[in-house]
Amino acid sequence: MGSMGLLGLFLGISAVLGVSPWNPTLAELLFLSPRTQLDASPFGSLWPLPQSLRISPERFRVAPNQFRIVHGPGSSEGPDCSLLQEAFRRYYEYMFGHSKWQNQDGGKSRYETELSSLQVIITSEDSECDKFPSITSDEAYQLQVSKPTAVLKAGKVWGVLRGLETFSQLLHEDDTGRYFVNESDITDFPRFAYRGILLDTSRHFLPLKVILTNLDAMAFNKFNVLHWHIVDDSSFPYQSTTFSELSAQGAYSPNHIYTPTDVHSVIEYARLRGIRVIPEFDTPGHTQSWRKGKMYILTPCYNGMHPSGSYGPVNPIFSATYDFMMKLFKEVSTVFPDDCIHLGGDEVDFSCWKSNPEVTEFMRKKGFGFWYSKLESFYVEKILDIVASVKKKSIVWQEVFDHGAKLQPDTIVEVWKSFYQLELAKVTAHGHQAILAAPWYLDLISYGEDWKNYYNVEPLSFIGSMSQKELVLGGEACLWGEYVDATNLTPRLWPRASAVAERLWSNRSVTDVSDAYNRLAQHRCHMLRRGIAAQPLYVGYCSHDFI
Amino acid sequence: MGSMGLLGLFLGISAVLGVSPWNPTLAELLFLSPRTQLDASPFGSLWPLPQSLRISPERFRVAPNQFRIVHGPGSSEGPDCSLLQEAFRRYYEYMFGHSKWQNQDGGKSRYETELSSLQVIITSEDSECDKFPSITSDEAYQLQVSKPTAVLKAGKVWGVLRGLETFSQLLHEDDTGRYFVNESDITDFPRFAYRGILLDTSRHFLPLKVILTNLDAMAFNKFNVLHWHIVDDSSFPYQSTTFSELSAQGAYSPNHIYTPTDVHSVIEYARLRGIRVIPEFDTPGHTQSWRKGKMYILTPCYNGMHPSGSYGPVNPIFSATYDFMMKLFKEVSTVFPDDCIHLGGDEVDFSCWKSNPEVTEFMRKKGFGFWYSKLESFYVEKILDIVASVKKKSIVWQEVFDHGAKLQPDTIVEVWKSFYQLELAKVTAHGHQAILAAPWYLDLISYGEDWKNYYNVEPLSFIGSMSQKELVLGGEACLWGEYVDATNLTPRLWPRASAVAERLWSNRSVTDVSDAYNRLAQHRCHMLRRGIAAQPLYVGYCSHDFI
Numbered sequence A, B: 001m002g003s004m005g006l007l008g009l010f011l012g013i014s015a016v017l018g019v020s021p022w023n024p025t026l027a028e029l030l031f032l033s034p035r036t037q038l039d040a041s042p043f044g045s046l047w048p049l050p051q052s053l054r055i056s057p058e059r060f061r062v063a064p065n066q067f068r069i070v071h072g073p074g075s076s077e078g079p080d081c082s083l084l085q086e087a088f089r090r091y092y093e094y095m096f097g098h099s100k101w102q103n104q105d106g107g108k109s110r111y112e113t114e115l116s117s118l119q120v121i122i123t124s125e126d127s128e129c130d131k132f133p134s135i136t137s138d139e140a141y142q143l144q145v146s147k148p149t150a151v152l153k154a155g156k157v158w159g160v161l162r163g164l165e166t167f168s169q170l171l172h173e174d175d176t177g178r179y180f181v182n183e184s185d186i187t188d189f190p191r192f193a194y195r196g197i198l199l200d201t202s203r204h205f206l207p208l209k210v211i212l213t214n215l216d217a218m219a220f221n222k223f224n225v226l227h228w229h230i231v232d233d234s235s236f237p238y239q240s241t242t243f244s245e246l247s248a249q250g251a252y253s254p255n256h257i258y259t260p261t262d263v264h265s266v267i268e269y270a271r272l273r274g275i276r277v278i279p280e281f282d283t284p285g286h287t288q289s290w291r292k293g294k295m296y297i298l299t300p301c302y303n304g305m306h307p308s309g310s311y312g313p314v315n316p317i318f319s320a321t322y323d324f325m326m327k328l329f330k331e332v333s334t335v336f337p338d339d340c341i342h343l344g345g346d347e348v349d350f351s352c353w354k355s356n357p358e359v360t361e362f363m364r365k366k367g368f369g370f371w372y373s374k375l376e377s378f379y380v381e382k383i384l385d386i387v388a389s390v391k392k393k394s395i396v397w398q399e400v401f402d403h404g405a406k407l408q409p410d411t412i413v414e415v416w417k418s419f420y421q422l423e424l425a426k427v428t429a430h431g432h433q434a435i436l437a438a439p440w441y442l443d444l445i446s447y448g449e450d451w452k453n454y455y456n457v458e459p460l461s462f463i464g465s466m467s468q469k470e471l472v473l474g475g476e477a478c479l480w481g482e483y484v485d486a487t488n489l490t491p492r493l494w495p496r497a498s499a500v501a502e503r504l505w506s507n508r509s510v511t512d513v514s515d516a517y518n519r520l521a522q523h524r525c526h527m528l529r530r531g532i533a534a535q536p537l538y539v540g541y542c543s544h545d546f547i
Helices: A082-105 A157-170 A208-220 A245-250 A260-271 A319-335 A351-355 A357-366 A372-389 A398-402 A420-429 A451-455 A489-493 A496-505 A513-529 B082-105 B157-170 B208-220 B245-250 B260-271 B319-335 B351-355 B357-366 B372-389 B398-402 B420-429 B451-455 B489-493 B496-505 B513-529
Strands: A052-062 A068-071 A117-122 A141-145 A149-154 A179-188 A194-200 A225-229 A276-280 A298-303 A306-314 A340-342 A393-397 A412-415 A433-436 A472-479 B052-062 B068-071 B117-122 B141-145 B149-154 B179-188 B194-200 B225-229 B276-280 B298-303 B306-314 B340-342 B393-397 B412-415 B433-436 B472-479
Touching: A068 A082, A082 A157, A117 A157, A141 A157, A149 A157, A157 A179, A157 A208, A194 A208, A194 A496, A208 A225, A208 A260, A208 A489, A208 A513, A225 A260, A225 A472, A260 A276, A260 A319, A276 A340, A298 A351, A306 A351, A319 A340, A319 A372, A351 A357, A351 A372, A357 A372, A372 A393, A372 A398, A393 A398, A398 A412, A398 A420, A412 A420, A420 A433, A451 A496, A451 A513, A472 A489, A472 A496, A489 A496, A496 A513, B068 B082, B082 B157, B117 B157, B141 B157, B149 B157, B157 B179, B157 B208, B194 B208, B194 B496, B208 B225, B208 B260, B208 B489, B208 B513, B225 B260, B225 B472, B260 B276, B260 B319, B298 B351, B306 B351, B319 B340, B319 B372, B351 B357, B351 B372, B357 B372, B372 B393, B372 B398, B393 B398, B398 B412, B398 B420, B412 B420, B420 B433, B451 B496, B451 B513, B472 B489, B472 B496, B489 B496, B496 B513
Parallel strands: A068 A117, A117 A149, A194 A225, A194 A472, A225 A276, A340 A393, A393 A412, A412 A433, A433 A472, B068 B117, B117 B149, B194 B225, B194 B472, B225 B276, B276 B340, B340 B393, B393 B412, B412 B433, B433 B472
Antiparallel strands: A052 A179, A141 A149, A141 A179, A298 A306, B052 B179, B141 B149, B141 B179, B298 B306
């Protein structure tokens, strides 16, 4: 292991890969011979593997003090774009920052650079520099490394961000501390447009720093969605400006809240890395903490004729409920710029509704019979309408679809239960877009190299037409928070989530687990070097492994 | 959760607990009523639970600036004992150090103390201040908290260390930052004399800092043995002065070694906390890394008539092997002051020995037939003799016993395989002392509250006589290193190992999992406050949980 980079590669046979449904371009990948150092992948530490790459054995010296990342000629963007300026600075630091302490003898960078710059060229008129990323964001880029300059071309800033990450992964250091990049030619784009990480800040509060660190790690793995499961039964850390009592009463403590400033910081930090932030306000279940601030919002459960003192899901029978939700989602829709809001809708327990005589009466009036799933759908449809009225798209957990709620045409269904291939087939057969989470519940830890299970998933292995498969937007690695907080989140998530990252970005044909192991072991070392406490895949070490 | 301490307790019924085989004193425990704050144990955050305790509802204010830990009247020890001086300083810091930042208003400690000191009294003539702990070390102590001074009495420094930890756990802080200790009367001693943690520094190198941090955590949990599995197949980080080539060639890199100074630091840091350091030099298997420095030490494997290029266990047929081992163990016996050395002896693969014609010839000469376990025993017996000749006791993994080697009378057998009750019965029936590790392989992670499985183990549940059970010295939580390094070791080990700590220290009758949960959740918060990144047991938070 260690960070051996791409030393000793040479060009070998070539092959044509399959077609991705989301990027129906022919992707060409030139395979390289395995005549490399022991355990080194011919692709070095590239992760996720680009769609198409050619790496030559010729390598160019890069002297940190003579190398710059700059706006290239003809780019529609320049130093005014702070997203790019910050990215240039960040990637320069990732590539060379850690070598400062090594250069105490002053000699290691006293060599002539062969590569003087990476020129970044935005080719479309609107770079989207000040926009937020979205499901339609163009993340494609081309990267050509040749003497004396490397060129990174992309239509939008999002592609530049992905290309900078790739360029930084191409850089390798020899034993004397000198840097090299091999002559390369890369054309890259994601297989799936939605590549998410779910973090849960309700079961345990996650300090802002942990969230930001994980946004860094997400960028290193080309993830582009933070699904922020921000509130749940255990606590309500989201500080609402409209209903401040929700967090004042429902958070674990006054120290365990996300202020509007905190939330804004997360969103902007994510935007600068090409990452969307989709908040989840899960209802009608998973809402116990809401009642602390809003007494009337939950259904009182009954024990026979009398209230039992416990509470069930959101009370769906009062108009006050919907007035409250309207105001809350209006606020949420302005706080979170993303065009999607996740509404949850999972695991609604009907027993409390069944026990409540007012709910029973409501059911009778509505003619729902004993079908409590109809009451659930009644509720969810109203929430879907509210969200549509504030001009947002909804994402829901699969139960909402399974229980027959009439979804909006653009509602996205997130699949999380067993037999996910069947569910994906059903959801897409109904014309809905889908996100796959089921095989990627990373909180379900087990002994050994479980990342291989995540890696071996093929999201489109279900039976369905081409057009059905095009409805699968991507997937999500979920790290639910029951057993996870600031002490263990980062090593538990990384590099296990990296397996999901490659599955969602790289070509469908990239399935060689042993090559993946070699690249991922190095990629994990790179993450360590950048301050991410990513745990080891297996025995071994990194050349810079002390964190 | 949070650190609610012992607020609101009052004295309830009393009960007499069972007799411990190692401390055959009648232990009296006064149970307290559960009329406490929600989720608080009547025993606050005490972990492991003392053998006998009485806590009164009366509590005394402790003002940090007016409180001292001092040598008490009649103590045989004073300021000359740096072990105690350092312990006093350390525990003062644990108790009050974290409150500095809270006292910015200057007001919180402007109250009169009701408890002015903790007087520490060593009652025996030899405090053992400058000695190393051993299997016979007396860790018993008595702690009486009453106005205006608390008194901690112990025969030896080891009991003082345990008592200081208990006193620090009695301290609690109210919402305004004021400290209290309840009037208490505690008599305590360990149920088992051997309470270990195994760390593996071969599969992954562990930086010194990680080892020292975990010695801190061990002290917080009254563990008293670090079983240092220092070398194995993957790497040889132990820097031998006699055979420097072993680490020069066999360590992952020159940065991944433990110098004599490092080893000494670990031993002294451990000693100051009453913790023994037992090194394991596992042979004849698990030795691949040894060959890098000592070419001849391993058995060449054969493919038919020719050497295959791979190597098996230590070569048992040459006298050079034993000359080498004699020198190595002579060095090890002086570097490590503990009177035990762990010799390993697990998982010896016979296939390489079987393939080697010289070994076959040796077997024939010795009349071993096809019983390779006899060859293994031949080897192990010679190593046991070597270790006895350097005046150390040996610990071996159970295979050595299972395969019929003639052990020294004082050889200790460590039980690690399934059906451990049967094995304990067998080992002790043969008159050997035993250490139980089998149910406590903490590297075997799984989803959920697995600490309860560790907690529910009863080490003496096997069928055997009283005298057999007295041969069980204790047990060990093992964190093998295949998937563990500096990034994830501490949260993976703590507080899961704490479950083992209580099982090995507290009375056999202490088995209430729900009371354990409440205490352990608070104990984990205390560990967090002291800089140990112990992971959460389940949902919740600590009042000071940002690390």
